[in-house]
Amino acid sequence: MVSIHQRIFEDIEARIMSGVWLPGHRIPFEHELVKEYQCSRMTVNKALSALAERGMIIRRRKVGSFVAARQIDRTVMDIRDISTEAELAGHDHSYTILMRKIETLDAATATQLGEQAGAEILRLQCLHAVDGKPHALERRIIMLAMAPSARTENFASVPPGKWLLDMVPWSKARHVIRAVSADAATARLLETERGEACLTLIRQTWRSSRTVTYVEIIHPGDRFQFASDFHPTEKSVTEQLPRRSAT
Amino acid sequence: MVSIHQRIFEDIEARIMSGVWLPGHRIPFEHELVKEYQCSRMTVNKALSALAERGMIIRRRKVGSFVAARQIDRTVMDIRDISTEAELAGHDHSYTILMRKIETLDAATATQLGEQAGAEILRLQCLHAVDGKPHALERRIIMLAMAPSARTENFASVPPGKWLLDMVPWSKARHVIRAVSADAATARLLETERGEACLTLIRQTWRSSRTVTYVEIIHPGDRFQFASDFHPTEKSVTEQLPRRSAT
DNA sequence: TCTATCTATTTGTATAGACAAAAGCGGATC
């Protein structure tokens, strides 16, 4: 039992995905689809608007709707908290806080983060293990002004990444993935060779244009990779249970 | 000049993003918003449906609409063709085809790709340079059964990645990002040290569950990184000019 | 020839009204 607009959506989507309608091809005008599907224009419009919203077609007044140039290579990557990721994959996750101290932001780091030097920060270093083997080294800075409750949190039971996501709202995130060679200290902690290629994820999150946290997560290259499947068509169904209101 | 449904959308979005309405919070019922904005229910419905489509709220009949749990850490990563990327950044891009030969798929590679050994493939190796410096080594396999026109294409004027995107439809892609140490051959081509950390992107694309192409793109770690900004709210505006129809 | 204006077409937005589907809730019954 599907609705009409959904059927129109899927019919057109299928023709685009299968290559029957190639990029640039003009999709029937709304009034033509109205005739074809025996429904009102609003219904057709809803279907086409959804396709446009999804980037599959482009619509221009007086001109028509066209199959969009292939959305070349934009992919959605799930970048999860390590503990969440390990759990999902059915692995065992543990972590150790190696360092936790409150200091003030030095000039160099401040510039790097785009913040004022002298701001009070919590600096954390944390070693994650999956199934007993070192899996990632986390170096984190938390701006205490943006997350004051971090001052008294010892992260004994919840790892900092997860804790922050639950406790501190953010509005923008920046991710950078790079490959670096392990320096001596990192190699020792990760139980790998010095110079070994490591996959580093850097994440900086902001709330109203002020940094909330900055973190580097360094994975040994032989034990970790990012992967994502991408179906250009798929809806992002991320049903999240609101069964009980948090009032 | 914004439409009403857009204003409703943005008002609610802003309250969610700022943390005024936390996850689990009940959003006013449609009829309440109708009163507040002095508009019809269809208009309110459009705004709320869009928010739901975007995953920011969850709607349940008879119950209401609720702010969704924070979409923790899903980020959209633009993984573009190298030449496109370079152009966008205003850099100069050139490439050399190092190898181009037609062979049959050996057993090991076939297993890796999930295809039948013995299939005819085009094997390519291509060195990309940006602003005159080696930037990436591309090792590609094209399944000739899925892209027969590749047989006669010499990729002299259009790099293989771009050519494939334009010419060959695909329905699914898989991306893997990993860090590896450069072996001797790779290091020489990329003009870097052996053992240097490299950022490798692997992409495999399928059409109707058969591989179209498989490619490894190896970047020197000191000259490349993946980066993406993520605003949980933002629409994915990928305006692509259809000015001239390709009929 | 070039420019400004008009016109027709297509999409975008909005409305009021209708009914359907889902689901919480209370009451009746066993």
Place this chain on the structure above:
DNA sequence: GATCCGCTTTTGTCTATACAAATAGATAGA
């Protein structure tokens, strides 16, 4: 208490209609 039934609320879909905005193409004018 457990189960079923019907009531009510809220969202989901659809229609018919209307006008606005954009704009390609035609037309008129300089």
